[in-house]
Amino acid sequence: MRQIADYSCRLNVEESSPEKKVEEFISFLPVLAYDGSAMKQVDTGGILDMAMSGTTATLQI
Numbered sequence: 001m002r003q004i005a006d007y008s009c010r011l012n013v014e015e016s017s018p019e020k021k022v023e024e025f026i027s028f029l030p031v032l033a034y035d036g037s038a039m040k041q042v043d044t045g046g047i048l049d050m051a052m053s054g055t056t057a058t059l060q061i
Contacts, residue, residue, distance in 0.1 A: 004022070004025070005022055019044055022044045026041075
């Protein structure tokens with residue numbers, strides 16, 4: 001998740017909001033997470049939270 005956040009923040013240098021940068025990136029390349037019974041798309045806030053906290057092993061959507 002950290003790589004997705006870092007990469008998307010480097011794509012558009014004119015935009016200052018990391019939320020908008022990640023939101024635009026995942027609109028073209030969605031991130032999916034397995035929650036035990038189904039795949040669900042991870043939203044912008046979830047990606048940034050996981051990237052900052054480093055808790056990708058315990059995903060709760």
